[in-house]
Amino acid sequence: MSEPGRGDRTSRDGVRAVAPLAIAVVGFGVSYGVLARAAGMGVLAPIVMSMTTFAGSAQFAAASILGVGGTVASAITAAVLLNARYAPIGVSVAPSLTGTWWSRFLHAQLTVDETWAVAAEGEGRFNPRVLLGAGVTLYAAWIAGTVLGVAFGDVIGDPSRWGLDAAFPALFLALLVPQLRDRRSVEAAVVGAAIALALTPFTPAGIPIIAASAGCLLGLRSRSAARPEERSS
Amino acid sequence: MSDAWIVVIVVGLVTIAIKALGPMLLGGKALPPRVTVVVALLAPALLAALVAVNTLGGDHELVVDARLPGVLAAGVAIKLRAPVLVVVVLAALVTATVRVVTQ
Numbered sequence: 331m332s333e334p335g336r337g338d339r340t341s342r343d344g345v346r347a348v349a350p351l352a353i354a355v356v357g358f359g360v361s362y363g364v365l366a367r368a369a370g371m372g373v374l375a376p377i378v379m380s381m382t383t384f385a386g387s388a389q390f391a392a393a394s395i396l397g398v399g400g401t402v403a404s405a406i407t408a409a410v411l412l413n414a415r416y417a418p419i420g421v422s423v424a425p426s427l428t429g430t431w432w433s434r435f436l437h438a439q440l441t442v443d444e445t446w447a448v449a450a451e452g453e454g455r456f457n458p459r460v461l462l463g464a465g466v467t468l469y470a471a472w473i474a475g476t477v478l479g480v481a482f483g484d485v486i487g488d489p490s491r492w493g494l495d496a497a498f499p500a501l502f503l504a505l506l507v508p509q510l511r512d513r514r515s516v517e518a519a520v521v522g523a524a525i526a527l528a529l530t531p532f533t534p535a536g537i538p539i540i541a542a543s544a545g546c547l548l549g550l551r552s553r554s555a556a557r558p559e560e561r562s563s
Numbered sequence: 564m565s566d567a568w569i570v571v572i573v574v575g576l577v578t579i580a581i582k583a584l585g586p587m588l589l590g591g592k593a594l595p596p597r598v599t600v601v602v603a604l605l606a607p608a609l610l611a612a613l614v615a616v617n618t619l620g621g622d623h624e625l626v627v628d629a630r631l632p633g634v635l636a637a638g639v640a641i642k643l644r645a646p647v648l649v650v651v652v653l654a655a656l657v658t659a660t661v662r663v664v665t666q
Contacts, residue, residue, distance in 0.1 A: 350648035354655065371567035382575030392570050402566045409574040413581055415609065420585030421594075422602045428591035438586040439579060447610060454594075454603035493659030496633030499617035500654030503637055504647050506610040515607040522608030523615040530620050538616055545608030549601035 337451055344463025347448040352471040354497040355386075355444075359475015361494070362389055364483035366476075369397030373480050380476040384469060385442060388412040391535060411536030418543045419446050426456040440465025447505040514548060521545035629665065633658030 359380065366376035371393060379389055388409035395405040423441055427434045437458055445468060449461040478486070510516050522545035529538040594602060618634045619625045637654040645653070 347647075350646075350651045354651060369567075371571075372565070375565075375567040375571045379571040379575060382571070383578045385578060388574065388578065392574060396567060396570065402569050405566075405570045406573050406577075409570070410577050410581075413574075413578045416578070416582045417584055418602075418605055419609070420582055421589060422585070422605050424585040424589035425591065425593050425599075427586045431587065431590070434586040434590040435583055438583045441582060441586075443609075443613060447606065450606050452603070454599045491659070491662065493629070493633060493655035493657070493662065495617070496630045496637075496654040496658035497651045499614045499630065499634045500637035500651050501647065502610050502613045502617065503634060504641050504650045506607060506614060507641050509607045509610060515604060518604040519607040519611035523611040526612035526616050527619060527625060530616060531624050535620075538620070539609065539612050542612030543605055543609055545611075546601050546604035549604045550597065 337455070337457060339457050339460050341459040341463030341466075344445070344448060344457075344460035344465070345467045346463075347460065348444055348464040348467050351444055351497065351501050352467055354494050354501075355468055355471040356475040356478070357492065357494045358386055358498075359472045359477075360479035360483065360486065361475075362386065362393065363476045363479020363481075365390065365397065365479075366393040367480050367483055369393045371396060376480050377473065377476050380473050383409070383413075384439065384472060385409075385413050385416075386472070387535070408534060408536065411534055411540070414536060414540045415543065416441070418540075419443075422446075422454065423449070423456045423461070425454070427458055429458070437461055437465070440469060442468065444468060444501065444505075447502065450505075450509065452509070452511065518545045518548050521548060629658045629661040632661050 362380070363376055366379075366389075367373070376393070379392075383389055391412055392405040392409040395408055419441060420438055423437070423446065427437050440461060442465070445461050445464040446456070448464050449456045449458070451457055506519060510519060522542040525544060526538040526542040529541055593599075614634070618630050619627065633654040636657040637650045640650045640653050
């Protein structure tokens with residue numbers, strides 16, 4: 331179904347690929363649990379949110395808005411805007427998901443930034459087995475962290491000061507570099523970053539990231555330059 | 564129902580729907596070639612945006628703080644072909660150290 335090489339990766343490769351991040355995700359889950367508890371969300375609601383929403387930035391945004399006495403509507407709006415990027419991300423993985431409807435649904439729910447990026451095989455293809463392995467690993471880590479944070483947050487303290495917030499951009503950078511195969515992908519990256527940074531001061535969180543996906547429209551410019559170079563490895 | 568539960572239920576349902584949309588409607592079907600070219604560039608565009616916003620993004624402002632040296636150290640490690648684990652741990656370590664030193 332896919333070419334040899336990266337296409338042969340299994341779900342175990344997916345587990346391995348996100349393992350470095352799983353510890354950071356547990357730590358972030360603890361941070362979220364601590365924040366959500368302090369925001370008056372109770373014990374069960376934050377855990378249910380990690381199980382259903384499974385998207386860190388949106389959950390942090392919702393909890394912090396509720397914590398400062400913001401309205402339900404503003405918490406929902408912020409979280410939904412932050413998750414809007416999963417619409418184009420879902421379209422990008424769709425052709426690679428060939429199973430039954432429930433298998434596609436399951437893979438779709440496990441598609442978050444990190445699992446999407448490690449499952450990418452280039453030229454718009456994604457490995458569903460890697461997505462599954464990476465997704466289950468991060469899902470377990472996120473929920474475990476949330477439970478720990480909600481239950482023992484006052485004992486273990488908030489781990490966000492440990493530099494975990496730098497672990498995520500570092501991982502995204504490590505996943506970005508192999509994607510930069512040709513001039514066109516470099517241009518898309520530069521345009522994406524520029525749009526996101528330019529909008530950050532002026533728009534609600536989430537808009538900069540979703541607007542950055544417009545960087546991929548560079549692909550429409552001319553067809554001759556669209557051929558990616560041969561893969562070196 | 565408490566505010567927290569309303570947020571949890573609404574955000575949960577909307578997020579599940581957003582994630583499911585593409586794979587449920589288009590699953591397994593090849594996209595037209597022009598769309599494929601565009602979608603292939605989504606990864607570099609979005610990943611670069613995530614790096615930028617997670618490194619420099621603040622509350623409605625751009626801020627240079629301890630995250631930047633951490634991510635720059637990660638960049639050097641990536642350049643030297645370090646394993647991802649080393650890259651991620653190094654970034655957290657540098658950022659945490661800078662925070663301790665500058666506090």
